[in-house]
Amino acid sequence: MSDTGRDSVPPVPTLRHADPDNTIRILLATDNHIGYMERDPIRGQDSINTFKEILQLAVKHDVDFILLAGDLFHENRPSRDCLYQVIGLLRQYTMGDKPIEVELLSDPNEGKAASYEFPAVNYEDPNLNVAIPVFSIHGNHDDPQGAGPEGALCALDVLSASGLINYMGKFDLPLSEADAQTAGIAIRPVLLRKGATYLSLYGVGNVKDQRMHYELRSNRVRMYMPRNRDEWFNILLLHQNRVRHGPQESVPEGMFDDSVDLVVWGHEHDCRIVPEPVAGKPYYITQPGSSIATSLADGESIEKHVALLHIQGKEFEMKPIPLRTVRPFVLEDVVLSEAAEEEGFELNDQIAVSKFLKSRVNALINQANKLWDDRNARAVEDGDEPLPHMLPLVRLKVDTTGVSEMSNPIRFGQEFQGRIANPRDVLVFHRAKRTTRSSKVTIDQPELSIDDPDLSISEKLSKVRMQTLVKEYLAAQELQLLGEAGMSDAIQMFVEKDDSHAIQTHVTAALRSLMKGVQANGEVDEGDLDNVVCRPC
Template structure:
């Protein structure tokens, strides 16, 4: 399929077959920096600008890449303000000129299952389609704030994955005139899990087979930059049939689309970055944009739009030993402080004017950060003097200066944990920069520590601890550690269930060590799946809370006792099954387009195309949900033909759409 990033005949987008889409991601509504109250409204100021741009450019819809909210449980005033803005800019009598062809029940998280602009009780002028990110990720026991917006009729929420053991992604098929687009969504899940599913070919993309020409868009919210092994999704390993990959989660803005070569195929990645800075770092300091995506037929054009309401942010890093060696300052704390003060006043502040756009809503007080890398403690100084001087001129006076000690020559992976275990674990925290996700360094350090030290875990597993840490930080699952602890204690006691052993201290320790060795020898993937399934299962975790492990082990007089453990059964998210098809009353469409039943082709995550043409049928449940139109019109019906999950080659009879 041909694609283009330059198309002058689509600039105005007035053609009846031309889609105009505003792309934005990582709005982080409700973000607050605890160090200052001056920029707590920044996220809403910029979000309103985004909505105004959508209205000004007369777009067909807004496509968001996740993290609409900064918290999975934002305060009520944040939700209220978001609803007010969406009602002001997204409601109205403007006609919707494109058709939604996919069965909503198979792709949208809504009840009743329908796209919001087909609700006869709501007048939608600008539809919003969004996936969730790691910040607004609905953890196992919470209703997502996005679900509340769906129930309010303000957004269309897709990309929510009910089964994390095997992912089948149904696209949103939209039609405008002679132009078709297919939008696939992968909301945030743990990168290591998703990477493993990709490697095991357990990510399946369903493709429309009876549409000859279609632009395929993937919306994804995952790490693109590599932090750890399997801690990101490689941008050159995605299936080659995509034309555009809209990448959320990465906050650094790359204004122009990047061409990625994937063997025989090529696709473009659009990484807009966040629309508000949530950390003061080098990546956030770049000019922020949203984008206008125009699609007609098999051609597309992307135009970056510079945001005008972004608070100026300047970031610099100074290596203190170097400025001392260059004799730019005296080696004393006072001399270094004087140099830094002069650098802020005469080098950084003059640059602020380059970020001022003249927009009446743009905050004027900049965010300024100077990272000072020192080699000796004598090179540090008291920053209070600079805080007092700039308290009325910057938005973050309390943390203008951050100190970082020069890293040792050896990196974390080559450290000897046996020498000083406490220092080694502390280094996991210390060496990670504030613009990185600190959990990755900590998790690697914890795993390395217990791999090399003599102090082995006996009941808890490293995998369980790291998964709990990941849930606690990324999804605010405060009970994750308690659940892991209760689950693995119960698992250990279950090991002794029904056994009659002599429980003196030495024998007991030997039995625990033997059981730990047995668990370590087992497949780590199985252990991780068990932990993740348990953490995903609300009912199982509630039972763990209710279970009181009150068994007493008496070591006196070498007494022989029987240890009986409470039993729990974790069903796991995957065992619940999908929703059955529901009988629905016909609804009225307000004349916004007819539904077409679709044939689809199954494509796995494997990017390399195979020569096999073996085929099998897709499950009937998926068939029914995918092909059933949300509004029944006439007697249009068609069958669904699938390709075997291990096959990534497109069939010749659908080659016109490639």
Template sequence: MSSSPEPHEGGFAGPEPRLTQQVDRDSCIKILLATDNHIGYAEKDPIRGRDSINTFREILDLAVENDVDMLLLAGDLFHENRPSRTSLYQTISLMRERCLGDKPISLEIISDAGVGIARDASWPGINYEDENINVGLPVFSIHGNHDDPQGVGQEGALCALDVLSASGLINYFGRMELPGQSTNDEEALEDGLKVKPILLQKGDTKLALYGMGNIRDDRFVFELTNRRINLYRPAENPDDWFNIILVHQNRVPHGPNNSVPEQAFGEEAHLVVWGHEHDCISEAKPIPVAGRPYYISQPGSSIATSLSKGESIPKHVGLIQIQGKEFEFKPIRLRSVRPFIFEDLVLSTYHDKQTDDRKKLNSKVAVNKYLKAKVNELIDRANQEWDELHQDEEGQERLLPLIRLRVDYSGGPDGNGYFEVGNPQRFGQDFVDQVANPRDIVQFHRRSATRKAKVVMNEPDMKDLDAALKEAAETGDTSGLEKVTVTSLVHEYLEAQNLNVLSESLIQSAVDDFVGKGDKDAVGNWVKKLLKDTRNEILKKGYEPSKDGPEHDDLENEMRAAKDAAEAKYGRGARGKGKGKGRADEDEEDDDEGSGESDATPGPPRGRGASKGKSRARDSMDDDSDVSMASSAPTTKKKAPAKKAATTKSAAKGKGKAVDLFNESDSEEDSEASTSRGKKAPPKKAPAKKAAPASTARKPPARTAAKKATQSITIETDSSSEDSDPAPRKRKR
């Protein structure tokens, strides 16, 4: 999470998108848009522990109240990579109550190629295509940097969204295949990022959802600048589709390669939904981008996870209506969010209004008295804003506000030095029953006279840490400690070493996973993988283990070459932000199950990716039309052995004449790639359910028929498949 920039040219000017035609309910797609819910944040706090789940409940209620066709989430549904049992239980319970039901689904699935479910899963990629589940509110979500896939088990990298997806409560899409996560690292390095959409249709409106879950910003920029981000587009009438792209990356520049520019996307985009940034920009209203035909919407987080200025902006979600190629956006203020007031204060500019004199705050007592008066003003303002927002609601309990007063104590009473300030935690003791954050109401900081020169690392330099610790102990100013992170300390230490085998950047990333993600095996897994790769690289040069072995200098050179090869293979942020310790070459149990390892020969690689024909057609009694996609063998991949179809199974739904479904984006003409999924054996027809007694029988809800297809994807090929006539099947409840 980072703070968004101030309004700038090209970001806040221009007409708001509007629907020029009268709304047609049979063709208008309604979407509720939200992002960065951070369920589980501060869940052990006795005051703020339920803030995130309460706001998520409000978002689900808004989706039901506005009768939307889907809820769209742009990442960081959970605050922790491994959410607690309490967080998972609360989330599953809420989604079961709000998202399951008899409401008919009007969105027709044309393709679920963008959904990455386990290749051996038997359930459909889209939950409301499952005949065993009654879904009333579809939820589509990508992952963020907090809840991204992790692990090296047999199922590949998994995240909490995979659990919700397997439970039938959410449609998780936007998984990026990166080196270290794919079954074929060389292929991922060669082909770049492939982004396949979910294709939906309602009446005459066609919607393509592109999901791009969080990866490291430097990797994203590398793929972007080298034109290696391939957006797949429908082969037939691609200009008839309204394209929404969901991203979860830095928008604010933190360096040359640590943010994604707003102009990064191609001409085919219509709306880019930006997650990760917590500031709610322009009430989440879409903002036109200079020189581009698309808009950007940044809803911001639904809960404050830091006491920064950007988090104090009122929180919103957005209601989007799409009809044809036009759309309209309505911001909705969230009312359950805890009030938060942020203010900067410079002690050197203090002015006594009563005496009209510039009174000097020449003692700690005088400074604390002045600060307490300011905090009381902020508390009164927060309570007033809450009352105004909830004046139409009876019995609504007022929440204790969050207050942050950032105090610049440089200058001193005589214009030199610094003001004398007290301990921030002791300061907050007088506001224990008035605010939700009494321990960190005040943040002291001071202006530096000159900017420090960049330190050139020859050996570990811990002077910044020592200075920050000393300052915090003497004055209570923790702003210096906030700049000193484990990442920076590890970076300084590794930069000072002369490592011949292990890659400093990869080990640093593994430490990030160990500290930030709680992955206790991250460092060990990477060390093991790098040592094995180094050994293999050396053996490729013709060296054989012997008593004498190669000359020392030659061996050292080969180790350095192997290190460079590993950095080229896994480097440039290829692992994703906290992603992927790589797919294990040996069968290793998931770290949730234990730390045991096996030296047995691994079986066939298993992992994540597009499902094998998981889309199911929903054929109604009155509609016998069907759609199918062509199946072709890719030129860059090895074709897996085809499974034998069971002779007792009936014909699969939705398979008819073959047609091309996807083409790559026009902006990526340089690269051509093709992917395909093997045909799946036709599923068995479910046996008829026994009729329930008349008094308890439940009438199945009416559903719109979906034209389904196998999930093979072809790009500019002429291959075709045999015709098949699917037997129409009735949807059972």
């Protein structure tokens, strides 16, 4: 994206003279992951309960619309029960007689389904009675898949055709590498107005980080802006890696157009919802984080929030709102050798070690219950009803370096059945990695091999990537016609996205390409066939 030359420092994110008639009120959330662990008897309804709370907050605070930055669903193909509950909640809380105070200035047919006449923005449809519009981009969990007559589709397309969600940020990806070299990414905004405040929403659904990094670095992301763009407040929604995982496996914060005022960053689950300035840039970044913990990692233990965003003219302010229905989650790191020295027990004494670990888990349970009580107390002060206790999530990470044998973590967790929500994985064992002196600084690489001798079996299973295993297996087969990279991508689509036609589509396309190469050389002797066949990637 090209800079527009705005050298001014961004204003402090607050409204100096609030005017309700000219203030756009938005409820901001992302990464709801509805359907996560939906078959779990304890945690199965967590994601849907919190999504219900988010919609209730939108009604309570009388917002103009809701803005979601991807991963509404946890699965690419959500279950019927999951879709049923989401459709029911959206119909109950976003439909009604409340007048829409935000005027749509852009083309209501921009982005509409090609085969139908209804507009892309639901409250422009005279057949629908929308009270609170919902605008959303897709994430990496619920991205479009398939190649049917309507093109790639996802669950958001279903909700959009139902008139419940305004799906934005979907653009056609190039069909070949040749097209990708010239296509770039074009982003058309949704233009809104309330009184004297003009707002443009730019949505970019999730694409591979390598491609997004390349497009930004090559200045090939085109943002279509109104003529008097300096009078508009510009919000960019995206769903990409913010934390660096490799040379091009993230999107740098400072690569966006200077005309942007606020970037809403989806995909990262730790809550950094308070707007953060970017060095050398005039815009802020807000990272709402997920509304449910999908892993027992440090970032997920930060209190979950949504935000009430107020925009007036070129000014904005953001009020974080803690989510009350999120299951409390606490974790702790323990180095067993240090604990044994402090507490005075032997590392080879299994009973003493188990007793110590149980005491730490009990302390974490008490800590989690206190967090819940404090949350309820704050809610009562604000005039809300207290919520019944939820079983907490507890994780104790134990460094077992120097310990020859440990007890079974699943058997250990059975003692806490009925007291915590995750008794089977309350404990996780790991060992400190052996480090060697090196003059080079290495980045933590996610591409771990199953043959890594420095990892235990449990560490291999928790860290290794499926595509790495597939690539290693295919490389060992010495494929003659199909390339490892293409087959690896196809198998990944088959497994992670439930695309049953991915492998067949790739094989058919690869064979067609090979046949064209052979035909271009005319008649070929059997002995020269290997030289003519050019295996695709």
